[in-house]
Amino acid sequence: MSARGKLSSGLVGAGLLIVDKGPGVTSHDVVASCRKLLGTRKVGHAGTLDPMATGVLVLGIERATKMLGLLALTTKAYTATIRLGRTTSTDDAEGETVADASATALEDADIARQVALLTGDIEQVPSSVSAIKVDGQRAHKLVRAGEEFTIPARRVSVTRFDVLARRDVPGTGFVDLDVEVECSSGTYVRALARDLGAALEVGGHLTVLRRTRVGPFTLEHARTLEQLADAPGVSLDIDEAARTAFPHRQVDAEEAEAISQGRWLDPIGLAGVYAAIDPTGHTIALLQEKGKRASSVMVVRPATLRGL
Incomplete structure (x- = not known):
């Protein structure tokens, strides 16, 4: 067996x-479906989407x-539809109507002005039905239990908000x-x-939400569950994933051997x-530098996997 074949063993x-x-499906529903389609229990997610939301x-x-x-999924992109004139209990179309008001008299310039004020580094109070923890409990669970509580505002960054x-x-x-x-x-x-x-004094809520990007991963990488059923398999193998998601350095065979055994560079x-x-294009480990060492935070191909 070639060295390349041995390195792939167990992966x-x-x-x-x-x-x-x-x-209409939860992220956990998607995980359960993928476990069945791929024939493995080893499936995890890097953040969820609300049931009404679609996309990445x-x-x-x-x-x-x-x-x-370890993925740096710190930026996200969405397309969405905001309905002005109705306030709901969940800030989206799945909640109960709280109040209605006519929005047709709104000028585009007024809308643009308020959109600009919600762009940049802003203080935002998450929705009361979010997964934010309040005193150790998820906010959405407290809402269902009828509890009253306050979620503090937090700093977020909106780099683009275009109508x-x-x-x-x-x-x-x-x-x-x-x-x-x-x-x-x-x-x-x-x-x-x-x-x-x-801000426009008419109320508003979300009717459509589609996530188009998470970090470097976009809809171009994505497949529906129906497409996955026709051709089960990952979008990016572990080497493609590492090259897409992280900066990288080339190591020689001796260095690769060292970090596969948990040593540092x-x-x-x-x-x-x-x-x-x-040198063969395989990701041996994910490293992070501290002081005089570049140490593994994840050994992708440990020496113990070889020959399995």
Whole structure:
């Protein structure tokens, strides 16, 4: 068996699966479906999507589940539709109506002004039905239990909040805005819809949400569950995933052997987590530099896997 074949032993099927999640299913439903389709229990996710939301959901398969916590998925992008004129209990279309008001008299300039104020580094209060923990409990669970509580505002970054189109909804008094949002992880687009409606004094909520990018992973990488059923397998094998998600350095065979056994290398000045790629193109480990050492934070191909 070639050296390349030996290095792959124990890693068959490992990698990242980028799913284009459909509406009406939870992220945990998607994980359960992927376990069945791929025939493995070793499936994990790098952050969830609400049931009403669609789009990019990043899953780790087999050994790549260990990679999920190291991924730098700090930026996200969405397309969405905000309905002005109605406030709901959940800040989206799945909640109960709290109040209605006519929004048709709103001027585009007024909308643009308030959108600009919600762009940049802002203080945002997450939705009361979010997964934010309050005194150790998830906010959405406290809501269902009828508890009263306050979620503190937190700093988030909205790098892009653009209105692409406006549609007045006939006979309703509502105005629908199609928007594109790019933001930091932890930003709630539902909260942007709520806050925009509140600032315009007509109320607002989210009716459509589609995530188009998480970190470096986009809809171009993604497949629906139906497509996955026709051709089961990861979107990016563990080597492609490492090259896509992390900076990398080339290592020689001797260095690859050392880090496969858990030893450290000399640093080269790369910040953050990066991949060590051997001469055959395999990722041997993910490294992070501290002081005079570049040490493994995950050994992708430990020496103990060889020959299995």
